Amino acid sequence: MRVEQIAVFLENKSGRLAEITATLAAENINIRALSVADTADFGILRLIVDDVEKAKSTLKNNGFTVGITNVIAVEVADKTGGLARVLKTIEEEKLNVEYMYAFVNKTGENAVLIFRFDDMDKAIEALQRTGYTILSGKEICAL
């Protein structure tokens, strides 16, 4: 029930993000979701792609520092208050969010929330128990 996410180290230099996306495009890798976290000196690009292994090796061969992390993808209805409800559950279950980002799928009916928790097992158990749909990597790519 976990999704593999690619994380790439980025120095704050112009053109780096463009280079990464061009590198992935050249290998026919599709990006499903992404987020960039940044500080004054560097950034971390987080990507959900359709072929994790290929993306990793491609980026590595092009000189990037790449890591793979597990995240949780939660599907909610794309309606007002959708995210608020999930976050309320997270708060009640005393789960600690390291970071999150979201995207809306093609049909526009559902939104997918990507979470990284400090305790992933506890988070999966709690979200499932409270009735949320957790997507696998395959399911995300099929969206």
Add this chain to the structure above:
Amino acid sequence: MTLYWEEEMETLPRVGLESIQLKRLQHLVARVCKTVAPYREKMDAAGVKPEDIQSIADLAKLPFTVKEDLRENYPFGLFTVPMDQVVRVHASSGTTGKPTVVGYTKKDIRTWSGLMARALTCAGATSADMVHNAYGYGLFTGGLGAHYGIERLGATVIPVSGGNTKRQITIMKDVKSSVLLATPSYALNLAETMETQGVDPKDLSLRVGVFGAEPWSENMRNEVERKLNIKAVDIYGLSEVIGPGVAMQCLEGEKGMHIFEDHFLPEIIDPDTGEVLPPGEKGELVFTTLTKEAFPIIRYRTKDISRLLYDDCACGRTLVRMEKVTGRTDDMLIIRGVNVFPSQIEHVLMGTEGVEPHYQIVVNREGNMDTMAVEVEVSEDIFSDEIKKLENLTKRIQMDIKDMLGVTCRVKLVEPKTIQRSEGKAQRVIDNRQL
């Protein structure tokens, strides 16, 4: 009118000076050879005996002493007196974490205080002055060395040490400090802080600044003089020789610092061959102490590049002048008055799990402060998808460097393979300061 602290010694004709130097040198070599095994062994290996020293030129027969000798005999192996006669130690940081220690007897402290008083007199200071001592107090020789000299002179010492710049300015204003002792970069920091606080240096009582412990250019001198509305003079010293008070610029002379030759015998050598160079040539500065008791040193290679100027000086002192240090024979950097060797930084990085041996030290002068950034390549081992973890890593490296060197630096993570790889010796340091 020129003021002297010890007029006779400061204005001795060279012949008289050399005869005093020779007597002191012979006495020193005999004593060191008798009491310190490492010196004796080195002299034996070189086939020299104390009796071979018949003239100042015979000094060249003696082996050199280098920083490594101090480390090998850490902490007290090169001391010539029993520890019950040592009243103080000072230390400077070593290249791989081990500091080097120097010691002083009661008489050494008296000698040193006298030399600092002489240096301050050279700068025109008298017992009527309020001396603001912003050199750091502690193991570093700057703070305490200057402190004792100021007291010896009979002036009033204001032992502010480093830091807390705003308070320093308030004190300076309130007590009417007339002489400032600091690193030149800190002096400029004081000047800038004054500007932002709306304090006009003309309203202060500062007259002269005695600056040392780090390299600074003539341009910087002009800037300090203009911004603080003072005369800025140079002081030179190093802990291995005694600390501040080895050489001092006078108010009258425009170039160089008078070496207190009745206590320290200077030589300029070719750093590659070790050959003594003729007067006026540029090379590595070497010192032999003539009067120190606890920790005398013979032919210490300073790694500082300078020249000796034997022409007459307007101040009337006959003591030779050394030119402002123009460089180093090694890769030592001086950051805000602190000696930094790239190997020390490397030591910290190699002790941090997962950090690759690819790093670069970038030194800049931002405003008037030296800044040091350590760039480290991010390997997969240290990479994390969480900002927090990467920031903790840079903070930890920063703290370890601060612990080891006492210098705050910025640690910057960079992408792999972006630090230039060199074919031979890696270029670890990029020094952008215009000195």
